[in-house]
Amino acid sequence: MRLSKAFIPTTKEAPADAVIPSHILMMRAGMIRPLAAGIYSFLPLGYRMIKKVCDIIRREMDAIGGQEFHLPALNPKEIWEKTNRVEAFGDILFHVKNRDYVLAPTHEEIIAQIAADHVKSYRDLPQIWYQIQTKFRNEPRPRSGVIRGRQFLMKDSYSLDRDWEGLDRSYELHAEAYRRIFTACGLKFFEVGASTGAMGGTGSQEFMVESDAGEDTCAICDNCGYAANVEVAKAKVEDYPREEKSEELHEIYTPNVRTIDELSEFLKIPTTKCAKSRVYIHNGNPVLILMLGNDEVNEEKLVAALGGKVRPAHPEELMEITGADAGSIGPINTSLRVIADVKLRHANNMVSGANKNDYHIGGIDFDRDLPNVEYFDLHFVNAGDKCVQCESPLRVVRAIELGHIFKLGTKYSEALGAKFLDERGEEQPIVMGSYGIGVERIVACLIEQNHDEKGIIWPKEIAPFKVHLIGVNMKNEEIKRTCEKLYHEMIENDIEVLYDDRDDVSAGFKFNDADLLGMPLQVIVGEKNLSMNKVEIKFRATGEKKIVELGMLLRTIQDELYLP
Ligand code: ATP
Ligand code: MG
Numbered sequence: 001m002r003l004s005k006a007f008i009p010t011t012k013e014a015p016a017d018a019v020i021p022s023h024i025l026m027m028r029a030g031m032i033r034p035l036a037a038g039i040y041s042f043l044p045l046g047y048r049m050i051k052k053v054c055d056i057i058r059r060e061m062d063a064i065g066g067q068e069f070h071l072p073a074l075n076p077k078e079i080w081e082k083t084n085r086v087e088a089f090g091d092i093l094f095h096v097k098n099r100d101y102v103l104a105p106t107h108e109e110i111i112a113q114i115a116a117d118h119v120k121s122y123r124d125l126p127q128i129w130y131q132i133q134t135k136f137r138n139e140p141r142p143r144s145g146v147i148r149g150r151q152f153l154m155k156d157s158y159s160l161d162r163d164w165e166g167l168d169r170s171y172e173l174h175a176e177a178y179r180r181i182f183t184a185c186g187l188k189f190f191e192v193g194a195s196t197g198a199m200g201g202t203g204s205q206e207f208m209v210e211s212d213a214g215e216d217t218c219a220i221c222d223n224c225g226y227a228a229n230v231e232v233a234k235a236k237v238e239d240y241p242r243e244e245k246s247e248e249l250h251e252i253y254t255p256n257v258r259t260i261d262e263l264s265e266f267l268k269i270p271t272t273k274c275a276k277s278r279v280y281i282h283n284g285n286p287v288l289i290l291m292l293g294n295d296e297v298n299e300e301k302l303v304a305a306l307g308g309k310v311r312p313a314h315p316e317e318l319m320e321i322t323g324a325d326a327g328s329i330g331p332i333n334t335s336l337r338v339i340a341d342v343k344l345r346h347a348n349n350m351v352s353g354a355n356k357n358d359y360h361i362g363g364i365d366f367d368r369d370l371p372n373v374e375y376f377d378l379h380f381v382n383a384g385d386k387c388v389q390c391e392s393p394l395r396v397v398r399a400i401e402l403g404h405i406f407k408l409g410t411k412y413s414e415a416l417g418a419k420f421l422d423e424r425g426e427e428q429p430i431v432m433g434s435y436g437i438g439v440e441r442i443v444a445c446l447i448e449q450n451h452d453e454k455g456i457i458w459p460k461e462i463a464p465f466k467v468h469l470i471g472v473n474m475k476n477e478e479i480k481r482t483c484e485k486l487y488h489e490m491i492e493n494d495i496e497v498l499y500d501d502r503d504d505v506s507a508g509f510k511f512n513d514a515d516l517l518g519m520p521l522q523v524i525v526g527e528k529n530l531s532m533n534k535v536e537i538k539f540r541a542t543g544e545k546k547i548v549e550l551g552m553l554l555r556t557i558q559d560e561l562y563l564p
């Protein structure tokens with residue numbers, strides 16, 4: 001493509017609302033333009049990348065036996081009511097005014113309905129159905145550019161199986177396809193187990209990219225590859241360093257002492273000698289949760305440990321439940337069910353609230369005084385904690401979710417009557433899986449991972465063009481003739497090339513644009529080298545430059561960019 005004719009409106013500055021690198025650079029490189037909050041137009045260069053990502057996704061989905069669909073984005077609301085998801089999605093769901101339609105945020109319902117109408121027998125299974133299609137979600141604070149759009153492209157696929165073993169196979173096929181897709185895109189990614197949220201179901205896994213722009217927080221071990229969302233991440237827990245002699249229980253007057261820091265300061269003891277109390281309501285009954293020092297309760301872990309409905313008690317409920325306000329609550333002299341974080345197992349000489357305002361109790365020995373305490377892992381993992389698998393220090397990083405695979409089970413097939421007859425002629429619900437990848441997110445994450453202060457650095461695996469050909473001065477006939485010849489040779493040899501043939505901008509301007517647009521290899525045709533029948537090539541990633549004989553150029557490009 002010739003830059004003199006291309007519509008690639010590069011800019012020096014990005015708008016103020018663009019704060020993360022991918023957003024800034026997609027704007028500056030003329031890949032996208034905003035239409036409204038969270039809604040973007042993809043311009044030719046941006047859409048070129050979208051299509052490339054889609055090609056890779058299609059190839060890998062087809063390779064696992066996926067069949068491509070195209071389902072409507074406009075859905076009758078009725079079908080979403082059958083699965084209770086109008087309510088489950090709440091404000092995220094876009095409703096069409098004056099009509100009982102919604103704009104689909106995902107497509108489990110439509111797939112289940114097609115299956116209900118047409119899958120009759122176990123012989124019709126398994127199936128993998130996918131599409132790459134526009135999704136609509138009224139994200140509350142769309143930011144981060146296309147990483148969180150209100151309209152975005154998703155590859156969504158759905159597996160239909162006769163039983164759970166079949167689902168396990170379909171799920172594993174997807175996990176492998178996802179690994180191949182992200183690898184083919186040149187992305188560094190990691191995988192984490194995740195909670196299933198509004199989707200329902202029993203098994204799920206997320207594919208993540210480490211990035212400061214991410215909204216998720218994950219713990220990862222660089223040594224063994226363990227990775228988990230902090231909602232569920234575990235670290236190795238050391239035994240509490242129990243003191244040799246346990247003190248007697250004793251009440252301590254602690255006027256106006258509320259927080260663990262105030263308590264530790266007041267008593268001149270480390271925070272790790274304090275047990276923090278929190279009251280939660282579990283299925284209507286109060287429970288006391290004890291954490292070590294300043295550790296916060298990880299509510300996801302608490303819900304997983306207790307099951308059922310769990311919420312923090314309201315401040316105004318505390319006096320009635322415990323006889324004290326927050327800051328003076330504790331495990332001694334209480335009839336509440338007491339649950340403690342595993343870090344408190346065997347702790348002694350601990351201080352906690354006395355269930356009497358302005359008093360604490362010292363000398364608490366968990367083994368002696370609290371024999372009925374139930375222990376669960378309820379704390380958040382911190383950076384530097386030891387990996388549960390290999391004891392290496394964990395890193396806690398921000399991350400962006402690129403893809404998500406779920407074992408759905410029969411929730412949607414039962415709600416929509418998607419059943420089949422098994423060998424014995426008995427009716428069974430189809431066992432479903434659901435799998436999503438954000439297409440724009442892949443493009444944005446590529447930039448998050450590959451950029452510098454000058455611009456984008458596309459990896460050689462995937463780039464809008466492989467080569468950026470620059471005629472330094474197009475008014476020079478010799479340069480022009482050589483560039484034109486190289487341009488046509490590259491096209492003939494299937495080398496994707498963006499050709500800066502503009503004759504009305506300076507060389508410096510062209511170099512800046514080339515660094516901003518980020519093609520992996522720049523070929524620079526200038527007077528001095530050309531007089532010796534040579535051109536310069538520059539690797540965008542490293543900045544390394546080489547002078548190459550004109551006759552060797554194509555071969556060099558092939559070697560550098562195309563061979564594995
Ligand atoms: P998130 O937790 O980031 O909101 P999600 O869990 O709601 O995402 P899924 O329903 O699992 O997302 O959707 C599958 C994939 O679609 C995600 O992994 C992500 O890559 C992409 N995706 C989801 N929401 C958006 C969005 N608002 N903009 C762009 N891509 C999105
Ligand atoms: Mg998700």
